Ligand SMILES: Nc1ncnc2c1ncn2[C@@H]1O[C@H](COP(=O)(O)OP(=O)(O)OP(=O)(O)O)[C@@H](O)[C@H]1O
């Protein structure tokens with residue numbers, strides 16, 4: 065990775081919890097703590113983790129849709145967090161977002177043309193007839209037709225709406241697009257189309273993606289690097305092939321083993337994570353994962369392991385576990401075949417890609 | 425370009441677009457859809473006729489509404505003893521009721537429209553702003569609670585005591601009493617809209633607060649607020665009529681529907697039509713406003729379009 069497009073350093077966002085009649089903040093939900101990563105041009109970094117671990121909060125804080133408590137977000141050499149409100153508005157041209165819910169993220173009162181025209185005119189990408197032409201080009205780029213432009217969002221299917229959202233994000237030719245679970249609300253076959261579309265667009269326009277997901281099949285398909293979050297912190301980050309081949313954190317290992325959920329009745333892995341995720345309101349002492357970790361020792365309860373570089377093929381893997389070396393050396397997972405459903409999902413993605421290649 | 429390449433390009437485009445919308449159907453205009461609603465058409469026609477009559481009262485009135493005649497308490501034409509000269513009969517002072525209804529609806533509608541317009545505008549702005557700027561929320565809503573605890577009738581009495589009898593204090597009282605209701609309802613609507621992801625999406629695009637407020641929040645709330653205001657219009661007409669009935673509104677001999685009903689009260693036993701006819705007109709106006717408001721909401725909300 066040469067100079068990264070996006071560099072995030074020590075991003076932190078805690079939500080105060082207000083209680084009592086005087087609305088004093090008594091505690092804080094530690095949604096995101098000390099998160100750092102970098103994404104290069106044309107690269108995809110996936111953020112994975114279970115529900116409530118702070119993925120969306122990270123994505124929103126990146127784009128300053130939420131004001132982070134501290135940290136830096138450097139986009140093309142410019143610290144987004146330090147920008148004044150007016151400069152920030154201009155900088156939004158370079159960073160866009162695709163949301164999870166294609167039914168909720170489009171203004172129901174605006175036609176597709178209005179929706180797409182908005183960022184074009186706002187950021188003065190084009191005007192007049194050139195803007196019209198751009199709208200029809202955008203529609204074509206995401207696989208829609210000109211006559212769709214005059215329709216309202218409710219006249220489209222979920223997949224089509226997500227295409228519109230992607231077109232909107234693409235309109236200003238941003239350097240970075242944050243995709244917050246862009247396919248999890250869609251049917252599997254439609255998921256494949258959208259994921260492939262995102263990939264093609266990235267090849268064509270070279271923007272960086274921060275791809276938030278809890279679906280490892282999709283992540284494996286699209287991401288170059290993967291960051292695993294647990295209770296607001298990154299516990300492991302590595303290139304996608306490495307993280308799937310040799311997970312170095314017991315939580316990553318458990319995720320890979322557990323996802324997608326095995327068919328009921330299928331034999332569960334011996335190392336399955338036990339119990340629910342502890343609350344981000346009061347994270348456990350030491351390593352936040354220790355109450356659920358099969359390898360937990362005394363040290364895990366006392367000392368929080370820092371994210372440290374691990375020896376690996378790429379030399380860019382990092383994990384936050386006192387016993388990362390032990391976990392990496394554990395043979396069971398690497399010899400275990402890819403879970404059946406995961407394999408099937410990957411096959412669907414590959415098929416859709418092949419079908420598209422054959423058609424185009 | 426080879427022939428094969430040329431033929432696959434449209435195929436790829438077709439594959440991308442699901443088949444169900446291969447042909448672009450034309451959306452019917454909201455007005456066309458409104459016309460399909462029979463009750464709405466009826467309500468709006470009746471309301472239209474009343475408004476037309478009110479506007480052109482000087483041309484349509486058969487008599488001067490303020491001049492007494494010798495035929496007192498004449499029943500309407502369709503009753504025994506009715507005279508063709510007075511379509512709806514005459515009141516206790518021999519004034520032609522038909523003509524007075526025309527002039528009376530004029531004032532009643534004007535008071536209702538102006539007060540609900542002012543109150544609805546200020547109220548819904550307060551509601552929208554307190555949903556949009558959550559910091560203002562608690563303050564504005566406490567203020568509304570305070571206003572809410574002050575009944576319109578009492579406010580009307582106080583204003584009339586200060587300003588003297590007339591339409592203006594009644595309009596002010598009705599407008600002020602509409603503000604907290606409109607503010608609370610529109611805040612409720614707006615809070616729901618603010619939770620939607622497209623608000624955040626608009627922010628992510630880089631919209632200013634002003635655009636976000638106008639194009640995202642207001643545009644998604646306006647039809648629900650309008651329906652509430654149109655329902656409120658009916659209520660305001662009723663309260664306005666009540667104020668006139670109590671003798672606070674229009675100054676006699678000016679005709680106003682509520683006041684006409686009030687004056688007819690004295691003749692209720694011998695000539696019930698004097699009180700009943702203006703009351704029925706009030707009832708019809710309120711009913712039609714509600715039905716029309718409901719129908720408008722149905723056609724203006726694209727999410728309800730099948
Ligand atoms: N506005 C808020 N106020 C208070 N707490 C919040 C707020 N937004 C998120 N949180 C809390 O922060 C934590 C992280 O939430 P976040 O939405 O980032 O999770 P996530 O990883 O995106 O989960 P999911 O997979 O369900 O989308 C959660 O515990 C959540 O309850």
Ligand SMILES: [Mg+2]
Nearest residue numbers: 119120121244
């Ligand atoms: Mg989320």
